Amino acid sequence: KLCVGDIATLLLQVWFSVMIGLIMIPAMFGLSLGVTSVYIQILVKILEWATLRIQRGHRDRPTLPVPAPLPNGLIQREGGSMEQEMGELRRYRTQSISRGEFALSDSFYFYRKGLESIVDDQVTQRFSSEELVSWNLLTRTNHNFHYISLRLTVIWGLGVIIRYCVLFPLRITLAIIGLSWLVIGTTLVGFLPNRRVKNWLSELVHLMCYRICARGLSATIQYHNKNNKPQKGGICVANHTSPIDIVILANDGCYAMVGQSHSGLMGVIQRSMVRSCPHVWFERSEMRDRHAVTSRLRAHVAAKSNLPILIFPEGTCINNTSVMMFKKGSFEIGGTIYPVAIKYDPRFGDAFWNSAKYNMVSYLLRMMTSWAIVVNVWYLPPMTRQEGEDATKFANRVKSAIAHQGGLLDMAWDGSLKRDKVKEEFKEQQQKMYSSMVVGKKARNSQEPHTESTRR
Numbered sequence: 072k073l074c075v076g077d078i079a080t081l082l083l084q085v086w087f088s089v090m091i092g093l094i095m096i097p098a099m100f101g102l103s104l105g106v107t108s109v110y111i112q113i114l115v116k117i118l119e120w121a122t123l124r125i126q127r128g129h130r131d132r133p134t135l136p137v138p139a140p141l142p143n144g145l146i147q148r149e150g151g152s153m154e155q156e157m158g159e160l161r162r163y164r165t166q167s168i169s170r171g172e173f174a175l176s177d178s179f180y181f182y183r184k185g186l187e188s189i190v191d192d193q194v195t196q197r198f199s200s201e202e203l204v205s206w207n208l209l210t211r212t213n214h215n216f217h218y219i220s221l222r223l224t225v226i227w228g229l230g231v232i233i234r235y236c237v238l239f240p241l242r243i244t245l246a247i248i249g250l251s252w253l254v255i256g257t258t259l260v261g262f263l264p265n266r267r268v269k270n271w272l273s274e275l276v277h278l279m280c281y282r283i284c285a286r287g288l289s290a291t292i293q294y295h296n297k298n299n300k301p302q303k304g305g306i307c308v309a310n311h312t313s314p315i316d317i318v319i320l321a322n323d324g325c326y327a328m329v330g331q332s333h334s335g336l337m338g339v340i341q342r343s344m345v346r347s348c349p350h351v352w353f354e355r356s357e358m359r360d361r362h363a364v365t366s367r368l369r370a371h372v373a374a375k376s377n378l379p380i381l382i383f384p385e386g387t388c389i390n391n392t393s394v395m396m397f398k399k400g401s402f403e404i405g406g407t408i409y410p411v412a413i414k415y416d417p418r419f420g421d422a423f424w425n426s427a428k429y430n431m432v433s434y435l436l437r438m439m440t441s442w443a444i445v446v447n448v449w450y451l452p453p454m455t456r457q458e459g460e461d462a463t464k465f466a467n468r469v470k471s472a473i474a475h476q477g478g479l480l481d482m483a484w485d486g487s488l489k490r491d492k493v494k495e496e497f498k499e500q501q502q503k504m505y506s507s508m509v510v511g512k513k514a515r516n517s518q519e520p521h522t523e524s525t526r527r
Contacts, residue, residue, distance in 0.1 A: 090244065098286040099279040107443070111291050111419070114442055117226065118418060121208055124223050156180055177505070194484045197393045200421050207418050209441065234440045238289065242439040245287030253280035254343045261346025273347035274325040274378075281321040288315065289443040294323050299450035301326070301409035304375035308401055309411040310394045310473055311383035313422045314431070315438065316413055319446055326381035327351060327371065349377055365404060372406040379409065384466065385486045390423040391415050393480040394473055397466040408454045410469050412477035416445035449476045 097104055157180050208230050256276035263269040285292070300323070301307040307326060309316065320326065325348070332341060332352040344350055351367055371377050384397035391414065402408065415422040420441025424434050438444070451472055456465045467483075474481035 090241065094241075094245065094286050095248065095283055098282040101278070101282060107286075107289060107291055110289065111443060111445065114419060118207055121206065121223060121226065124220060125206060194482070197389050197395065197482070197486075198425065198427070200390060200423055200425065207420075207442070209420070230442075234442070239440050242287045242289070245283055246439070249280045249283035249287060250340065252283065253277070254340055256280065257343045257347040261343070269347065270376075277321065277325050277344075277348065281318050284318050285322045288318070288438060290319065290322070291443060291445045292319055292322060293447045295447065295449045297323075297450060299409070299452050300324055301379035301411070301450075302407075302453075303378055304372060305379045305407045305409050305453065306372060306401065306404060307379045307381045307409045307411055308384050308397070308469060308473075309381070309413055310477065310479065311385045311388050312391045312413060312415060313388060313424045313438075314434075315422065315444070316383065317381065319413065319444075319448065320381060320411065323448070325378050327378040329353075329368065329380055329382055351380070361400065365400060368404050372404055384470075387486040388424045388426065389486060390425075391417065391479075393482050394470055394477070395482050395484055395486040397470045399462040399466050402456070402462040402466045402469070405456075408465075408469055410451040410454060410473050410476075412449040412451065412473045412479070414447045414449075414477040414479065416447075419443040419445050422446070447477075451476055 093104060093106065157177055208227055253276070256279075257273065260269060260272045260276055263272070307320070309320065317326075317328065327348065328344070328350045330341075330352060332338065332354055341350070341352055345352060349371065351371055353364060353367075368380060371380060382401045384401045385395050386398055389395055420438065420443060422438070422444060429437065454465075454469055454472070456462075460468075471481050473479070
């Protein structure tokens with residue numbers, strides 16, 4: 072007779088056999104058995120049915136709370152320049168005002184801009200999760216949709232059991248195996264001499280590990296325009312939504328990572344990776360030295376046999392709706408820039424990492440208990456600095472191309488506003504624009520030498 076221990080052992084054997092035979096081995100060689108695609112198709116059908124059921128429930132029971140419409144903007148902004156909008160305000164005065172005079176009505180422009188920022192701030196809302204059109208049967212929602220009908224409640228309950236009792240154990244097991252193999256594999260490859268075989272094995276180990284980790288997230292990734300994939304000796308820049316952006320991109324090719332050296336488990340992983348591949352890790356003191364960082368990156372790019380560097384110029388995670396200001400340091404290195412646009416499908420899970428609200432463990436728990444990670448990746452044509460173009464303009468040009476391809480909002484604001492106050496230079500820029508409009512450029516320029524001599 073079979074005892075409880077024998078049954079448990081049998082179940083574990085079946086569990087690991089299915090996981091290794093149907094998930095790990097195909098993932099290691101970049102193969103797919105189509106299980107994830109079928110799973111996503113079933114999810115789409117279920118979510119469509121749930122949306123129709125919710126809409127029918129609202130029609131049958133008008134007292135149910137109706138979800139608020141998506142915030143496409145509470146305020147309709149004019150979109151003109153400062154001079155144009157102030158000109159509209161000045162038109163309503165009975166007396167005309169010349170360019171060199173101050174008008175009290177100008178203050179209303181700044182009042183309105185301040186109120187618009189308070190009521191509908193376009194910056195800080197990029198650091199909160201993207202709103203959904205309909206409920207995706209996850210518990211993270213502002214409305215109790217699962218109480219609309221018994222069938223919808225049963226489907227929601229089954230989803231909780233599947234996500235936490237089936238998918239989560241499977242995903243955490245795959246993640247542990249993938250990271251363990253990454254540490255062991257890269258450490259063993261690091262003992263080989265620096266030859267072509269070592270580079271080939273290093274890339275193979277990295278690809279296998281990242282593909283296992285991607286399967287651990289039930290990731291469905293669609294790559295577009297693969298002919299534009301980053302090449303060795305180049306710099307790959309992409310918009311940044313989540314720490315798993317690295318897994319998503321490295322699932323299709325190897326990159327040299329750039330970042331700060333850590334201690335603990337992350338430090339173990341970093342030290343093992345750098346043994347087999349020339350990743351660029353900086354100490355905390357070096358990160359503050361911009362010249363040292365640029366020099367090391369420029370030396371890496373100069374060696375055309377090195378893997379392309381992967382950089383996220385925003386410097387922080389944005390909520391999958393926008394692309395914020397690119398730091399110009401990545402574009403001062405030189406070489407060829409390979410832009411990449413990443414866009415997640417929020418219906419299956421929120422990939423955005425709100426670091427102010429969740430630590431890394433909580434975030435990974437949310438990811439591993441979501442339905443899936445569905446993402447589109449576009450490789451854009453390589454770009455180089457044009458003649459007479461400075462690093463800031465080049466960064467903005469690359470950012471605009473990524474935003475346009477990914478269907479994201481192109482914003483000029485700095486992503487560091489998530490944690491820091493507005494820089495004084497942004498305030499001074501507005502002051503200079505108003506000064507040049509009221510005083511006039513010629514008058515202001517004539518005063519500059521006098522001001523400079525006074526300072527001396």
